[in-house]
Amino acid sequence: MTYPAAHSSGSRRRRSRWQSQTVMPWLLLAPAMLFFLVYVIAPIFQSLLYSFYEWDGIGEATWIGWGNYEELLEDDRFYVSLKNNIIWLVLYMLAVPAGLAVALFLNQTITGMRFYKSMFFFPFVISQVVVGLIFTWFYNPNFGIVGELWRFFGAEPPSILGDEDLVTYGIIAAGLWPQIAYCMILYLTGLNNISIDQIEAGRLDNARGWRMLWFIVLPQLWPATFLAIVVTVIGALRSFDMIAIMTQGGPYGSSNVLSYFMYETALSEYGFRMGYGSSIAVILFLIMLVFIGYFLWVMYKNERGGR
Amino acid sequence: MTIMKPLVGLSLAVAMASAHAGDLVINFDDPNPAPKAGFEAAVEAFKAAHPEVNVIVNINDREAHKTAIRNFLSADAPDITAWYPGNRMGPFVDAGQFEDISDMWATDPNLSTSFEAVKPTMTRDGKQWGVPYSYYQWGIYYRADLFSKYGIAEPKTWNELLGACDTLKQNGITPFTIGTKYLWTAAGVFDYLNLRTNGYDVHNGLTAGEIKYTDERIRKTFENWNVMLDRCSFVDNHATMSWQDALAPFAKGEAAMYVMGNFAVAGMKDAGLTEDQIDFFQFPEITPGVARAEEAPADAFFIPSKAKNKEDARKFLAFIARPEIQSEWNMTLGQLPPNSKSEVNADDKFIRKGMQTVSTASGLAQFFDRDAPAEMAKAGMEGFQEFMIKPERMDKILERLDKIQARVYK
Numbered sequence: 157m158t159y160p161a162a163h164s165s166g167s168r169r170r171r172s173r174w175q176s177q178t179v180m181p182w183l184l185l186a187p188a189m190l191f192f193l194v195y196v197i198a199p200i201f202q203s204l205l206y207s208f209y210e211w212d213g214i215g216e217a218t219w220i221g222w223g224n225y226e227e228l229l230e231d232d233r234f235y236v237s238l239k240n241n242i243i244w245l246v247l248y249m250l251a252v253p254a255g256l257a258v259a260l261f262l263n264q265t266i267t268g269m270r271f272y273k274s275m276f277f278f279p280f281v282i283s284q285v286v287v288g289l290i291f292t293w294f295y296n297p298n299f300g301i302v303g304e305l306w307r308f309f310g311a312e313p314p315s316i317l318g319d320e321d322l323v324t325y326g327i328i329a330a331g332l333w334p335q336i337a338y339c340m341i342l343y344l345t346g347l348n349n350i351s352i353d354q355i356e357a358g359r360l361d362n363a364r365g366w367r368m369l370w371f372i373v374l375p376q377l378w379p380a381t382f383l384a385i386v387v388t389v390i391g392a393l394r395s396f397d398m399i400a401i402m403t404q405g406g407p408y409g410s411s412n413v414l415s416y417f418m419y420e421t422a423l424s425e426y427g428f429r430m431g432y433g434s435s436i437a438v439i440l441f442l443i444m445l446v447f448i449g450y451f452l453w454v455m456y457k458n459e460r461g462g463r
Numbered sequence: 464m465t466i467m468k469p470l471v472g473l474s475l476a477v478a479m480a481s482a483h484a485g486d487l488v489i490n491f492d493d494p495n496p497a498p499k500a501g502f503e504a505a506v507e508a509f510k511a512a513h514p515e516v517n518v519i520v521n522i523n524d525r526e527a528h529k530t531a532i533r534n535f536l537s538a539d540a541p542d543i544t545a546w547y548p549g550n551r552m553g554p555f556v557d558a559g560q561f562e563d564i565s566d567m568w569a570t571d572p573n574l575s576t577s578f579e580a581v582k583p584t585m586t587r588d589g590k591q592w593g594v595p596y597s598y599y600q601w602g603i604y605y606r607a608d609l610f611s612k613y614g615i616a617e618p619k620t621w622n623e624l625l626g627a628c629d630t631l632k633q634n635g636i637t638p639f640t641i642g643t644k645y646l647w648t649a650a651g652v653f654d655y656l657n658l659r660t661n662g663y664d665v666h667n668g669l670t671a672g673e674i675k676y677t678d679e680r681i682r683k684t685f686e687n688w689n690v691m692l693d694r695c696s697f698v699d700n701h702a703t704m705s706w707q708d709a710l711a712p713f714a715k716g717e718a719a720m721y722v723m724g725n726f727a728v729a730g731m732k733d734a735g736l737t738e739d740q741i742d743f744f745q746f747p748e749i750t751p752g753v754a755r756a757e758e759a760p761a762d763a764f765f766i767p768s769k770a771k772n773k774e775d776a777r778k779f780l781a782f783i784a785r786p787e788i789q790s791e792w793n794m795t796l797g798q799l800p801p802n803s804k805s806e807v808n809a810d811d812k813f814i815r816k817g818m819q820t821v822s823t824a825s826g827l828a829q830f831f832d833r834d835a836p837a838e839m840a841k842a843g844m845e846g847f848q849e850f851m852i853k854p855e856r857m858d859k860i861l862e863r864l865d866k867i868q869a870r871v872y873k
Contacts, residue, residue: 214533215558227870232863297700318702318852406644407702408849425529426832426841428554 200441207435213428224435233409234436237417240324241393241443244413247328248335248392252384255339256377260369262340263347273344280337288401291330292317317403320410327411331398335391339384346380347373382454389447393440414440487775488519488541489764492528497729501795505596508791509782516775536560540769542776548584548593548763549829550670550836555765556587562766565590567777573802574784580822581761581801584829593765594780595801597793598827599725600817601651601758606719607742609636617744621659621687624747628695631719638695640718642704643851646844650831652722653847654758656691657684659749663756663826670834672872676846676864685861687749689854695720702848710734722746724760725798728813743816754825760833761801842867 207224211217228234262273279287297303297313306313316326350373358372374381396415399405405412405420412420414436420426422433491502499522506518521541523531532544536555546552555561568574568582568591578585581598585591610617610627613634618624628638643649658666661680668674669681698704698712707730712718714734721727731741748755764783766776782788789800794808799817807818821827832840846860 212554212558214537214554214560292703296703315700315703318700320852403703404644406646406845406848407852408845420841423530425526426837428533429838 203434203437203441205434206431207438209431209434211430213430217431220431224432227432228435228439233412233417236409237412237414237436240411240413243324244328244331244392244395245389247325248331248388248395249385251332251335251339251388252381254332254336255341255384256343256381258336258340259343259347263344276340277337279334280341282334284331284334284397285401287330287334288327288398291326291333292402295326317411318407320407323403323407323411327395327398327402330402331391331395335388338387338391342380342384342387343377346377350376382451386451389451390444393444393447414443485515485772485775486517486519487543487772487779488521489779490528490532490535490541490544491520491522492525492545494522494524497796501597501792504795505783505788505792508788509779512782513775513778516778518779536767536769540767540771542770542772543764543766543779546593546763546765547829547833548581548595548761549833550840551829551833552592552765553587553836556592560768561592562768562770562773562776563590564592564594564766564777564780567591567594567781571781571784573786573804574781577786577802577804578784580803580827581759584761584827585763593763594784595761595763596783596789597796597798598759598761598801598821599798600820601655601722601724601760602743602745602817602820604721604723604727604731604741604743606713606716606736606740608740609716609719610742617742618747620747620751621749625690625694632694632696636716637698637712637718639697639720639722640709640713641697641701641722642706642709643701643848644703644705644708646841646848647830647832648706648709648723649847649851650840650844651724651758652691653684653688653843654828654831655722655746656688656749657681658756658758658828659746659753660684660687661750662753663828666756666828667834670831670839672836672839672868676843676861676868677858682857682861685850685857688850689857692851692854697851702852724758725813725817729797738812743813745820755823756826756828757821757824758830759799759821759824759827760830836871839868839871 206217208219208221209217210220210223258276262269262276294300295302295316297306297315302316303313314322316322354372354376355368358368363372394415395413396419399411399413399416400419403411405416409417418433418436418440421429421436427433489506491499493499493502502522503520506520510516510518528545532546532555535541536544537560546555552561568578568585574594578595581595582591585593585595605617609615609631613630615627615630616623618627631638641648641652654666657669660683665674665680669676669678674681698709698718701709706723706727709721710727710730711734713721713731714736728741732738745755745757764780766773766780770776783792784802786800786802786804786806789802790805790807793800793805797808797811797814799807799814799821803822808814828834831843835843843864846864850857850860
């Protein structure tokens with residue numbers, strides 16, 4: 157946005173403020189930039205550097221060139237983690253339409269709606285660790301609700317977290333619960349800003365139901381949708397706490413994702429292979445970079461032309 | 464100026480933590496009531512014997528200690544730290560962060576004569592690096608009441624064990640409980656099957672990387688395990704349970720046996736079982752004639768190379784090796800003293816049987832994850848867990864472990 161009033165003000169006054177206007181922003185940004193540099197930018201390059209070494213964290217580091225990456229390419233655990241990361245990315249996206257559905261449902265004026273809204277928002281407020289723990293109990297075939305349900309229908313309950321084919325889906329389902337709430341909130345705020353005029357105009361043109369949603373409401377919700385997709389993609393790629401709490405990557409590594417695999421390799425009790433862990437981190441970083449780059453590009457485009 | 468405050472506080476804290484001459488800083492790794500009480504009693508006894516030494520004790524949580532030790536050994540080393548022998552001390556010994564105390568083991572009249580059984584596990588590169596203060600036996604803990612109800616005697620041989628399993632299953636009881644979520648429990652079962660099938664040397668050869676996993680002898684171990692999985696089934700869903708979770712079916716009488724270390728007895732009693740309901744027997748013989756070796760992981764103390772007060776640290780290590788100190792400490796702890804001249808609590812049947820088991824063993828293994836290097840241990844234990852769930856994948860698992868072994872021990 158531009159402020160014509162600012163342009164019309166005297167050029168002398170602007171020049172007198174020139175110094176403070178160029179220096180002050182940098183001065184105010186400096187602490188944040190410094191910490192960003194030290195805690196975010198520098199570690200990225202450090203990881204990159206370590207990934208070319210064989211290092212246990214305390215002894216001598218040996219340069220092994222692409223050795224860690226070559227090992228990674230032959231490591232079954234890496235492919236299991238990568239596959240699970242993709243499953244996470246795809247299924248986690250369900251949080252976006254599900255969040256929209258809940259938001260549309262809750263966007264009514266009924267008495268007690270605030271209560272329902274807060275109930276739906278609840279899973280996002282409680283810690284991921286608690287969510288993981290609760291779902292671990294749900295899934296317990298002996299005393300969990302899943303076991304009870306299965307037995308009600310006369311079936312032998314599956315051990316969801318103990319089965320290599322089911323475990324990742326089980327954890328994603330647990331992760332979706334708070335993520336849907338997150339997307340719902342984004343959409344609820346988006347719905348508040350919808351222009352009534354356009355809805356009215358659409359109604360005059362006889363748009364209702366799906367057509368109203370698709371052609372009138374959704375386009376106006378694009379900023380919320382974009383944000384929901386961004387946080388969901390990032391959430392899926394950093395899915396770590398759920399896995400650490402619910403399975404520790406098990407059974408036998410079958411629910412690993414890259415972030416947990418990296419932690420396990422570099423920092424857990426049986427790990428301390430800093431170089432190998434760093435090479436996993438670099439791969440994960442590159443994957444994230446693709447998405448982040450795309451998001452930044454979209455945002456840049458919006459700022460340039462969109463408005 | 465407000466930013467200066469925390470900095471001043473920080474530098475003060477650093478100044479306070481660093482010790483003066485005459486101070487002896489000890490980092491211990493177990494804040495649980497019994498281990499803490501045993502340790503503190505030993506420290507008090509040391510203070511009484513050496514009033515000139517000012518002992519400063521830091522007690523940390525075990526998992527936190529495992530992470531912190533990597534920092535404090537190089538940054539701000541205590542004079543003594545708790546750690547584990549076997550391959551677990553390997554990285555620190557190799558990095559030159561532990562002090563060589565072979566001279567103590569050679570000259571100290573007590574240390575040189577009463578620790579023969581555990582000396583090998585404290586040894587690396589032909590030198591000794593620490594002093595053990597406690598260890599404990601492994602074996603099969605079982606529900607004595609269920610065994611007598613169905614007329615089952617303590618199995619001495621493999622066939623008797625399988626027979627006992629058949630009887631239990633006929634009566635609707637799962638023979639074994641286990642929780643493999645944290646993997647190491649499966650290694651206990653594997654170690655015993657391997658020790659009984661092939662003996663101590665094969666265990667050491669395997670964990671030292673000299674024997675392949677696809678070796679006929681190791682295959683035989685897995686085949687025996689397969690028989691065990693088939694006839695002595697383990698509880699379902701063990702991959703989702705910790706070892707404590709797995710106590711539930713045992714306490715409820717749904718499972719009758721547990722391959723475990725002696726620390727599990729406390730948990731069994733907490734779960735409501737009485738002393739009469741539980742008992743212990745040694746893992747039965749499998750291959751006749753194979754000398755009986757046992758799992759007996761030890762806990763020990765080490766002197767960091769960067770310690771400031773090594774002289775008093777050595778005094779402390781010599782002191783805690785004394786038979787009477789080790790007796791008292793382990794009575795509090797409910798474990799076994801590594802000093803062969805120490806006394807054990809004869810009122811505790813588990814300690815009595817444990818002492819008998821360990822003292823007559825032909826060899827003592829530390830445990831798969833302490834004898835094998837960390838990366839191999841992790842991969843191996845994941846393989847064991849996978850095998851327990853999908854035994855038909857045996858060949859695939861063994862070949863994968865071979866591949867990892869070839870890389871880890873290069």
